[in-house]
Amino acid sequence: MSNSPTIIPVIAPPPAGFGAAPTFSPLYQQIKALITGSLQAGEWKPGELIPSEVELAARFKVSQGTVRKAIDELSAENLVVRRQGKGTFVATHHEVRAQFRFLRLMPDAGEAHQADNQIIEVKRQRAPADVARLLDIKPADAVIFIKRVQSFDGAPTILEELWLPGLIFRGLTAERLVEYKGPMYGLFETEFGTRMIRATEKIRAVHADHIATGLLNVSVDTPLLSVERVSFTYGDKPVEVRRGLYLTDRHHYQNELS
Structure with a gap:
């Protein structure tokens, strides 16, 4: 019997991608x-x-x-x-059918209709780190910050903060937002060449803080829905971060699943 060691050949794996089946789209x-x-x-x-x-x-x-x-x-x-x-x-955001596609807050009674907007603040600033990450930009890059209250039938219902890439939305001012009477996404589409294609949302229940109590006319600890939305344009490019507090005493959040 031979005492020589058994030699097991070692076969190196092929380079990454070598021999992989090509993929074809229909x-x-x-x-x-x-x-x-x-x-x-x-x-x-x-x-x-x-x-x-x-x-x-x-x-x-x-x-x-x-x-x-x-x-x-x-x-x-x-x-x-x-x-x-x-x-x-x-498709355009100016169509009636499209104006409620991204707003899922529906009245408990009656038909959905456009809100009245009160612009609280519009300013150009450096992107907060968490917003920059969501917009896929650098923290030092400029963003347009918008704060507004949306009211239905005279009742403040949504408190929103928005961040938009400053490079794309250069020239967007509070005056322009106030004088524009159509949907905000229609303005973005028409004047800034940016159409919102899809969005992702995170929703959680929160209590009203002191800022929300004053702007939504509610008491401290009133239950609200907190909705964070990231909207994307063509090429899956993120172009908006929107954080809203929704009062749901006369509304509900409605979505369709398929």
Whole structure:
């Protein structure tokens, strides 16, 4: 019997990515990405009619069915709006249907309607560290800070603080916010070329502090909903941090899950 040691060959693992199966996105997803790129580049403005499915199919040299599937997903993501007999339009925050998409506070009785806004403060400042992290900017970068109260039927209901990247929203002033009568996201879309595409929210129950008591006309320790929202534009770029305190004695927070 041999006393020589048994030699076990060692096979080095292949380099990372070597031999990995390539990934391919379906054709309609590629067309969706191309259309989204055109939306982001401003080829078709918010509210404008985009080319028909036939025209887009010819442009991208694919079938009309492929384009239709891409448009279906863009519609489901609220990037475009289909109108029967008229065509497909770029979605806009100026549409009535879009004005409550990001505001989920609904009245217990009656129809939802736009709030009256009271601008408390607007200033340019350095981004707080936690806000900078959420906006993916440097803490030393400038942000526009907005503080406002939203009232429904004369009753203060929402106290909000917003932070917006100063580079994108340069020139946004309290005077402009006061004189503008439409939805705030409509102003951002029209005058600053920034459309909110989606948002994430964190919600928790809190008690009113001394600042909230004065602005919402409630007593200390009144239960409120604290809502932190980060809104994103094309390319999943964060462009707004919004923190609100919601009074829910006559409202409720409503969402749809699917």
